[in-house]
Amino acid sequence: MERVSVSWILRACLLFMLITAVWGGVQAEQGSDYVPGEVIVRYANLGSGTAVASVASSLNAQIGAETIYTDEVMGINGMQVVKVPDTISVPDAVQFYKSNEHVLYAEPNYVITLPTPLGKGENIIQGLDSETPGMTIPNDPDFDLQWGLYNTLNSSAGRADISAPEAWNISTGSSDVIVAVVDSGVDYNHEDLAANCLKGFDFVNYDEDPMDDNGHGTHCAGIISAVTDNSIGIAGVSWNSKILPVKVFDATGVSNTALEIMGIVYAKEQGANIISCSWGSHIYSEALKDAIDSTDALFVCSAGNDGYDNDEIPYYPAGYNSAHIISVGASDEYDMLTWFSNYGAVSVDLLAPGQNIYSTLPGDYGFMDGTSMSVPFVSGTAALIKSEKPGYDAGQIKNLILNSVDQKFWLNSTCATGGRLNAYKPLSLVLPLNADFKAEPVSGTIPLNVQFVDMSSGEPETWHWTFGDGFESTLQNPTHLYMKPGKYSITLTISKEGLSSIAEKENFIHVKPPYQPVKAFPDGKGGFYPVPTDADDDGLFEDINGNGWLEYEDPKLLFDQILFAMKEEPIGQFDFDKSGFIGFGDVVKLYQMV
Missing domain, CATH: 3.40.50.200 (Peptidase S8/S53 domain)
Incomplete structure (x- = not known):
């Protein structure tokens, strides 16, 4: 370990001589939030250290205070800590010093206590993967x-x-x-x-x-x-x-x-x-x-x-x-x-x-x-x-x-x-190495073939793509075919000379079911409700009653019309729970979406 500077050794000795006698009073009295008898005073810049010392000496003498820490010890120009006699309270001493035009401020030497440890934890993580791309996992056992x-x-x-x-x-x-x-x-x-x-x-x-x-x-x-x-x-x-x-x-x-x-x-x-x-x-x-x-x-x-x-x-x-x-x-x-x-x-x-x-x-x-x-x-x-x-x-x-x-x-x-x-x-x-990418198209029905283009800076040497559906690639500009509806997050990790950079875009690729026209649900009165709509363009027609937004009436209507949906509607447009068929699970999922 490196040695402390000589100036601080000298300061330590000075501090020890000045304060050992009063250290017994550092602990606050029960119920108090400051050190008994101690006041911090900071004087205005009077042009010289001698002038500050003269004013401080005069004020201290008036109330019988003694200097504990000088501004040299404190390291802040014009700041001193004084010990006031038992005949004057700390609040009164503070007001005495503050009333002088050459004092910037005075305050008690407040006591601060470390937070009490709040509890203990437990082992909550298992099985770290030291081969994860873009990560450095240390060998420390804990x-x-x-x-x-x-x-x-x-x-x-x-x-x-x-x-x-x-x-x-x-x-x-x-x-x-x-x-x-x-x-x-x-x-x-x-x-x-x-x-x-x-x-x-x-x-x-x-x-x-x-x-x-x-x-x-x-x-x-x-x-x-x-x-x-x-x-x-x-x-x-x-x-x-x-x-x-x-x-x-x-x-x-x-x-x-x-x-x-x-x-x-x-x-x-x-x-x-x-x-x-x-x-x-x-x-x-x-x-x-x-x-x-x-x-x-x-x-x-x-x-x-x-x-x-x-x-x-x-x-x-x-x-x-x-x-x-x-x-x-x-x-x-x-x-x-x-x-x-x-x-x-x-x-x-x-x-x-x-x-x-x-x-x-x-x-x-x-x-x-x-x-x-x-x-x-x-x-x-x-x-x-x-x-x-x-x-x-x-x-x-x-x-x-x-x-x-x-x-x-x-x-x-x-x-x-x-x-x-x-x-x-x-x-x-x-870093000069920054990962970035684009894709075309970012939305469409299955099968959706997407071209990914590396737009990184810093001349990367390697690329690692994850496409969100379990597939990966190490090509610089790969294409990927999506065969299941959903929203997919894409991650690109690039590296060069031991450094890496990661770009991640959440729900970046939007794959919809094959488009099929939907039918209006019968209203039980010989007519039909408005045709369901896909307000968020995700390929699913959540707006069952066709009024333009998702509400609790939509899953209720789907529940009432589930047999009609099973027989007449295209599966992909109403398969909210991704089960592969229309059923009561889609009603439950639609309720959750509301």
Whole structure:
């Protein structure tokens, strides 16, 4: 692991001398949401450090306050943390400092607590296929427990994972990319983390040993960048990016604003490209926002586990108005919002897997639930993008991630993008190799002969087509004959020099039954209903009563006239259940379609 800079060793010593005496008061009093007796003050720019120090010294003397952290220690110009005497309350001290014209703001040193792990999961995936075209499947023995990376539980719903195997076919990350895990520390000796961990820092004990004595930070780190394809344990989203452990939460999961600010500033000075923040609270801190705004890093932040609407009840730091913060909610194995996740059609950007998540723990492995687990999926994906596009800034990476989610209509009211993280799509957008195709015709009656034309860029070397009916081809421009009615999704996977790109078009080819004219149903009064119609041009005449739209009267009429349909109507036009004949199954299917 790399060594921390000398300046930070000196700072650590200074911090230890300054604060050891008061660390016993860091835990909040029962029922309090701030550290007793501590206030964060930020002074306006007075032109020189001497002038700021003079004003600060004067104000402190007036109420008998002592400086705990100077702005040099905090890393933010004009920001200090002071200890006020027991004779004055923290709210009164805050108002005292705020009343001075040279103070930008003052606030309590708020206490933040890590989310409590919500539960354990179970093995839900079996039998991964390492030969699937367009995918890279690692040999880590517990990869089949990591449904968030590759979910075979409900393939009919689109897998509900982040498409990690497809992403790894493009990139497995770079050791030049640093992801800071600002959390409870990291087990940097873990068999599945050691090779990817840098030397970090512990702001709880003010030393160079950010060992995790809580477990939360290690679990997050493993999701981001566990050593992968090493025949040990699990896979990380970014196989090769580096983890910078920054310990700001103690063994009980408690931290405060001052420690978090110092951790963020440290991560900035160590060159972190992405800062992963799986914590937060409903308290707005101007000081914490200033620290975030002082960096160029991408901040990935959890939306919280209260089940609240963050549009109504904001959660920070995820809720700060910042161009380089991503707010992440939690999805489950079925692409649904989890029962615990906060949400917000405006304030939460996207969802990512956050339930039954298997990852590293200190000296072990295990499951956790929470938006804390969703955050590192996004952080790892950001690391993959940064690996491929080193010149991209935080805003560009954020926009790329948010513009390439897997959108689900039922998520529209839960987050701004209406979708769940996809790691493959943003990588495919930055590649020179991009799959694309067209077909002619895309609609017609059986037998339907379709010509597929490769329109990919980047001069691919191989092609793999799936036609949606069980048949495949490796030709560049194949033709395919469809003999069964239905709507078929087409996938083209191209590859070149170990990279691949995938284009998929859902329900792209529409094959209809052979056309036969239908007859009007008798109305029982000596006349006939209007002739049934095929309003959606799919070859099936769902509008039984001929009034122009599908409604409950249509299956009712078909039920009444089923014998007539069996005898007089062409089978293909009324075979809604694809059974090969007209019967009561078609009535049931038509009811379901309504």
